[in-house]
Amino acid sequence: MASVAAWLPFARAAAIGWVPIATNPLPPPPMIDSKHRTEDEKLVVNISGRRFETWQNTLEKYPDTLLGSNEKDFFYEEESQEYFFDRDPDIFRHILNYYRTGKLHFPKNECLTQYDEELAFFGIMPDVIGDCCYEDYRDRKRENAERLMDDKLDEEEGGDGIIPEKLRERMWRAFETPHTSTPALVFYYVTGFFIAVSVMANVVETVSCGRVAGRNDVQPCGEKYKIMFFCLDTACVMIFTAEYFLRLYAAPDRCKFMRSVMSVIDFVAIMPYYIGLGLSDDNEVSGAFVTLRVFRVFRIFKFSRHSQGLRILGYTLQSCASELGFLVFSLAMAIIIFATIMFYCEKSVVGSTFTSIPAAFWYTIVTMTTLGYGDMVPSTMLGKLIGGVCSLSGVLVIALPVPVIVSNFSRIYHQNQRADKRRAQKKARLARIQIAKATSGAAFVSKKKAAEAKMAARAAGIAVDDNGKEDIFEMQHHHLLRCLEKTTAQQQELCLQHQAVEPSNRFVGRPKFPKKAMSFRFVGSDGNAFPRVWIQGNMDGPMNRKILMMKVFLVLDAIYGVGNFVLDREFVEVDLPFNGAPKKLGTSPVRSASPDKSKVPNVFSSCYCCQGDPHQLELESGKATPNQGGNCSDSNSGHPHNRKINIGNRREDDFNDVQVRFTHHDDRHKSSSALQTQETSFPSSNIEDTSGEAISDNQTNVKISNL
Amino acid sequence: MQTLCDATGFSISEMKRIYRGFKTECPSGLITEEAFHSIYSRFFPQGAALSSYSHYVFSTLDRNDSGVITFQDFVVGLSILIRGTLEEKLRWTFSLYDQDRDGVISREEMEDVVGSVFDLMGRTGDPISEEAIITERVDQIFQKMDLNGDGVVSIEEFLESCQNDETISRSVQAFTNVHI
Numbered sequence: 001m002a003s004v005a006a007w008l009p010f011a012r013a014a015a016i017g018w019v020p021i022a023t024n025p026l027p028p029p030p031m032i033d034s035k036h037r038t039e040d041e042k043l044v045v046n047i048s049g050r051r052f053e054t055w056q057n058t059l060e061k062y063p064d065t066l067l068g069s070n071e072k073d074f075f076y077e078e079e080s081q082e083y084f085f086d087r088d089p090d091i092f093r094h095i096l097n098y099y100r101t102g103k104l105h106f107p108k109n110e111c112l113t114q115y116d117e118e119l120a121f122f123g124i125m126p127d128v129i130g131d132c133c134y135e136d137y138r139d140r141k142r143e144n145a146e147r148l149m150d151d152k153l154d155e156e157e158g159g160d161g162i163i164p165e166k167l168r169e170r171m172w173r174a175f176e177t178p179h180t181s182t183p184a185l186v187f188y189y190v191t192g193f194f195i196a197v198s199v200m201a202n203v204v205e206t207v208s209c210g211r212v213a214g215r216n217d218v219q220p221c222g223e224k225y226k227i228m229f230f231c232l233d234t235a236c237v238m239i240f241t242a243e244y245f246l247r248l249y250a251a252p253d254r255c256k257f258m259r260s261v262m263s264v265i266d267f268v269a270i271m272p273y274y275i276g277l278g279l280s281d282d283n284e285v286s287g288a289f290v291t292l293r294v295f296r297v298f299r300i301f302k303f304s305r306h307s308q309g310l311r312i313l314g315y316t317l318q319s320c321a322s323e324l325g326f327l328v329f330s331l332a333m334a335i336i337i338f339a340t341i342m343f344y345c346e347k348s349v350v351g352s353t354f355t356s357i358p359a360a361f362w363y364t365i366v367t368m369t370t371l372g373y374g375d376m377v378p379s380t381m382l383g384k385l386i387g388g389v390c391s392l393s394g395v396l397v398i399a400l401p402v403p404v405i406v407s408n409f410s411r412i413y414h415q416n417q418r419a420d421k422r423r424a425q426k427k428a429r430l431a432r433i434q435i436a437k438a439t440s441g442a443a444f445v446s447k448k449k450a451a452e453a454k455m456a457a458r459a460a461g462i463a464v465d466d467n468g469k470e471d472i473f474e475m476q477h478h479h480l481l482r483c484l485e486k487t488t489a490q491q492q493e494l495c496l497q498h499q500a501v502e503p504s505n506r507f508v509g510r511p512k513f514p515k516k517a518m519s520f521r522f523v524g525s526d527g528n529a530f531p532r533v534w535i536q537g538n539m540d541g542p543m544n545r546k547i548l549m550m551k552v553f554l555v556l557d558a559i560y561g562v563g564n565f566v567l568d569r570e571f572v573e574v575d576l577p578f579n580g581a582p583k584k585l586g587t588s589p590v591r592s593a594s595p596d597k598s599k600v601p602n603v604f605s606s607c608y609c610c611q612g613d614p615h616q617l618e619l620e621s622g623k624a625t626p627n628q629g630g631n632c633s634d635s636n637s638g639h640p641h642n643r644k645i646n647i648g649n650r651r652e653d654d655f656n657d658v659q660v661r662f663t664h665h666d667d668r669h670k671s672s673s674a675l676q677t678q679e680t681s682f683p684s685s686n687i688e689d690t691s692g693e694a695i696s697d698n699q700t701n702v703k704i705s706n707l
Numbered sequence: 708m709q710t711l712c713d714a715t716g717f718s719i720s721e722m723k724r725i726y727r728g729f730k731t732e733c734p735s736g737l738i739t740e741e742a743f744h745s746i747y748s749r750f751f752p753q754g755a756a757l758s759s760y761s762h763y764v765f766s767t768l769d770r771n772d773s774g775v776i777t778f779q780d781f782v783v784g785l786s787i788l789i790r791g792t793l794e795e796k797l798r799w800t801f802s803l804y805d806q807d808r809d810g811v812i813s814r815e816e817m818e819d820v821v822g823s824v825f826d827l828m829g830r831t832g833d834p835i836s837e838e839a840i841i842t843e844r845v846d847q848i849f850q851k852m853d854l855n856g857d858g859v860v861s862i863e864e865f866l867e868s869c870q871n872d873e874t875i876s877r878s879v880q881a882f883t884n885v886h887i
Binding site: 023029040 | 724728731732746747749750760763764781784785788789796799800803804820821824844847848852865869873874875877878879880
């Protein structure tokens, strides 16, 4: 702590008082060169534009922090002669105050994690936070940690996507979280219903149902409709027994399950029935039998599986055990004291009801809880006085622990509410975040493609208009990714993932919408065929199609490299006219082949006419179409056989249409693209359904096969 | 400020520095005894909690017994200790020892001060032997200084014996080049 530095000269000077005491000469002081003596200078610390000025020795007070040591020289700027840090100026204020006053304060309006980060950056340990703020800091840190732990537990529990394989696990999941599947929900409600029925039966069978013929006393319904109640009871118990054994079977840890509270309750609920079956209906044991029936009321606790509020109440009572204990203990003390006094006061009264001290207990309890039945009343003056004191103190003693219990309950209840709310919000939040990420991811990929296309163009000597400055960072980033692609290329199957933003149509059987898969076969400009590339995936929606096209090119790039075939520059998306209606054969109007210049959107749709038949579009390179899969011989269509797909020029950030140019067969227009696309609608036979498994929403499968 | 500088012999920049340090430590501008004590405990971690040395220094600085030290008192005291002549320093030391300001140091006063200086070191554990050491040391000093043998040391005796004593005058140099 270098704030003492200010006083050191004084302390040294005052030490002159020791001089007469010393028997030996004191050592000479250290010689200090004049160059050690630094004039006090001011430093400027620039935090994101806000300038702080301070004396140099203020900062040097704590040499093990960033600002106090030479580490700050890394941030020194010669031109402006200041230290520049790109951090939060508001929090830096507190940090600088630490240097000035020696106390680090924690502001209440700042976020804890942000504060921690700033402290870590400047090399200050949070433990030096002053006493005034330390408690607050610790509390908030603990809350944060708890919250994070809760979230993590939720994630682990939630485990979406993990479909338990085994029957046992599935059953357990169904039991514990009924809202996950329909049969579980059904089971849940059925058991709830039977619990209610059973409890109601217990209640109703004691109601009086009319007189017994020939006897004077009334008969409870349980006697009158004995068989019916017995049947009902049997049914309920069978259901409960079955449930208990199912749960036992499904439990991952059977011993732990058997010891848990709920299973004990279940057990206690069904045992009386079996014991009653075992006992014969003799009068001698009927007393015990009747007692057993009392235990049937425990069935009502089975409802706590169904009600969260009940569970919370249980937790509360558990957590307030000490307060409850205190309540009971103090009550017991007071009861004993008052009962004794009352007894001795009232003992002498003739005909008094206070026959013994335990008898007086009853009076005391009734008085302290302000019930006042009036079955025992004091008659002496002193007795009445004591009675008054007793009732007043009763009010106090009972009122004291109650707020503690209430606040505990409230806290636990709100925690639960918060946890549920967070879980519900989290899903929505994650979905939104993923959408945002997908957009930026897509933009990134497209930029990458654009940049590479430019590079290739330059390499090929084609002039390209250099619009827009290329960010060096991005260029290097793209290069890095390309290297990675090249490294990992030449795989037989690449799986790419993208986030589906629209609900997909599952690839089940024969879809209504063709164009679930596109296959691409690439032919080099010398006519060599490359393996066919199949792209399957979610093609609904412009976003997905965009992404799909990008992925196509990524794949191609990865496998073949840009140099192997030439692309025209920036591409635009394929604008496929999905309106969800299935196209019938031959009904779709064919767009006439456009002359090479005009932009023809929606051209793929014309291939619908070739539904069922792969339609081959070949390069306009003069080669005749090898008749694989057949030309489009559908004469209805009347469209030209050969199409050329040209990914036309367009501006970088304008993903609107893929220009697909179709030319006539005899149009010798040369194209520079070597892309031969073969679109199929599928019946699955045409497409190797990848391993038969359902394609999840966010998967695009790319398969390369040699055909 | 100029008068203060003239009175004490510090330069302007030194004065500024002293004042700034003073004000940072005591924003109110006045030092109380507790503050003084805590400062000393920062310098002498082992024993300053028990020692009353700070009390003696405090009362020496606080000439008018007001219970607080103003900046004036402080800087005047500091100037004596740092920039004063040997005689001035010795006088200051004498007033440190002479707590009741009666002009003479009695044996008890000497013992108190010596004991407090030893306390600064921190109690090593055996109070009896420490007492013995202290008493012996005080005897030594008295022997040296009490020239006329009247059981008390007056200011003249003190000055004379200290100036004549090699050890002492050399030791005084140990604290002289305190630079602000």
